[in-house]
Amino acid sequence: MEDSKSHTRRDFIRILSMGALAGLSMGSLACTRDAVEEFLQKGFQEMTEEEKKQVIRRLEAKYLKKYGKAFHISTQPADTGVLWGYGLDLSRCIGCRRCVYACVKENNLSRTNPQLHWIRVIRLKKGSLINLENSEHYYNPETVPEPGFMYMPVQCQQCENPPCVRVCPVKATWKEPDGIVVVDYNWCIGCRYCIAACPYKGRVFNWAEPNIPSAELNTEVHYLGNRPRMKNVVEKCTFCIQRTKQGRYPACLEICPTGARKFGNLLDPNSEIRYLIENKRVFRLKEDLNTEPKFYYFFSA
């Protein structure tokens, strides 16, 4: 209590003196201009191609300075004729959470304070699937799988009718033509209405400046995907748009040791995901809410 108080006072004085310094020194003009440009930056959807290039240049310089690493930030638009869908075989999932941590690494998620995950694996007693109130989020046995339990990974379901997009007061989040729901981290005002609206806990918030060890940063990033975020903005799973736009699978699928995860184009009649939907008994989470998820759970055995 006493500590936090003196800390506050120190911060207050620091901010005051920093403000005075910034005001006095004309040498810092260049960095001030960047701050002003960032402040006035338009929403991604409203930018022209030229403005996008400018923003990327500024961001890459900023990341280089901040993390000491050269980033490549893509703004590659969504392909036409593609609608991404995901399949998850619940009879194969063993609850090892490798997908959780592969996602954290691939997508530059904050490791501690706050520790953020885009995938959450919940443990359910066999015999109860719909009432998630019986789920265990923090199971921690010596080995998985455990007898009598099943595991259900949940991440953003990329709804066709996403309630999170509907509620955003500033259009900082939207559904791309390929069906992926993305966030413009530089436009989000941090009101967290989308978190309240999501029935799948598909969104998490950067309650503080993200903590990522420099050595573990992934520098191949997409503007609307895994680029490093800032404090007090929301973020979510994008099925790894930085990978899928290059014809690669999402990181969670690649790491899965049991092959429980499937991914593909719903518009392509020959895709694996279409095969699953037509030949397996699939279901979607909370279908009664009419969110139309593009994330299909099924049991192969």
Add this chain to the structure above:
Amino acid sequence: MEAWRFFKKTVNMVFFGTRGYYLWCAFLLTIIGVAITFYIDQLDAGLIVTNMRDQVSWGLYIGNFTYLVGVAAAAVLLVIPAYIYHFDPIKEIVVLGELLAASAIIMALMFVLADLGRPDRFWHIIPFIGTLSFPKSLLAWDVIVLNGYLVLNTLVPIYILVKSYFGKEPNKKFVIPLVLLSIPLAVGIHTVTAFLYNGLAARPFWNASILAPRFLASAFCSGPALAIIIFQILRKTAGMKIKNEALFKISELIAYSMFINLFLLGAELFKEYYTGTIHLAPMEYLYQGLHGHNSLVPWIWSAMFMNITAFVIFLIPKTRENLITLNIGSLFIIVGVWIEKGLGLIVPGFIPDPLGEIYEYMPNITEIFVSLGIWAFGLLIFTLFMRIAIPIQRGDFIHSKYAKATIRRQYERIKP
């Protein structure tokens, strides 16, 4: 010349007063000062310094916001009888009621700002400059109606006060339409605020059509109860003329509203408990505790006790028309509804979360001090409003043409 005189006298009234006035302002300014240091820390470190997390992503700030929108909406309860039915004892206090509403709206908007992660990007929400998502997002609706209501509730009292300063009656053709407009708008701000939560299928606790009616019923209890207390303070300290009859009339209206509020609560409890689906869980958490988590249970039962006691007090004419029991009832309602519409409404919406996790939330020291600071700021604004408005209404502060030649030191009598 006259404008300069008005300005000079206003400054004089604001900066010079009795010891009590200085103490009150110093008290509020101290709280505001402490709150600012906590808020700067929150801006610097991020919202991690609060107890909100992904599971419970709104807390004390949004609870206070909801409560204060209700207080502001309740100004209509004073406006309706005064303008439509010409109930004279209430008419005198309408201007003050509207200024109370304006102060409440300012506080409500400050609570949203305190909750906002990126206040530096506030401009994104401004229509035409940013990209306000109207009409899709209910939050966009709320921004519009709250600001409209704020403008209306400052415009009307200021107009009436300026007219009185010049010793004239307000132009009815101008005022009445605005006042009539403020009535649906008052219902509107609270309905829209209810719909904000109501429209989320992910949160069964809020996704009940009874929410908006309950919001209105409870607001028409807490707002007038606050007015009853404040008007008595102003009567004692600022020599404001308010008849007991007016207070009793307001308390009678509270009794009806509280009956409706309790009835709607009963209807909700019946539906949830009798059907007993898994959507009962948030209500179980609130009233009984869920899987051993029960930090809100003592709060909600205190609120229940206070609301029912106040209802009985306000129902019986004898206790309603006794200033002591009237004040006890008013305080009970102010606190009872604050619990019910604050933490009691916001937190259970998030418990259990959509994947069944339970994260128990209680506000921490940062959230409590920032909230106290906003309340103190609102009270300070209201005090300053009253500092100017009451002398004008009383006819003590008036255009030099109409003022008596002998300058009385009337402002010295004014205490907050």
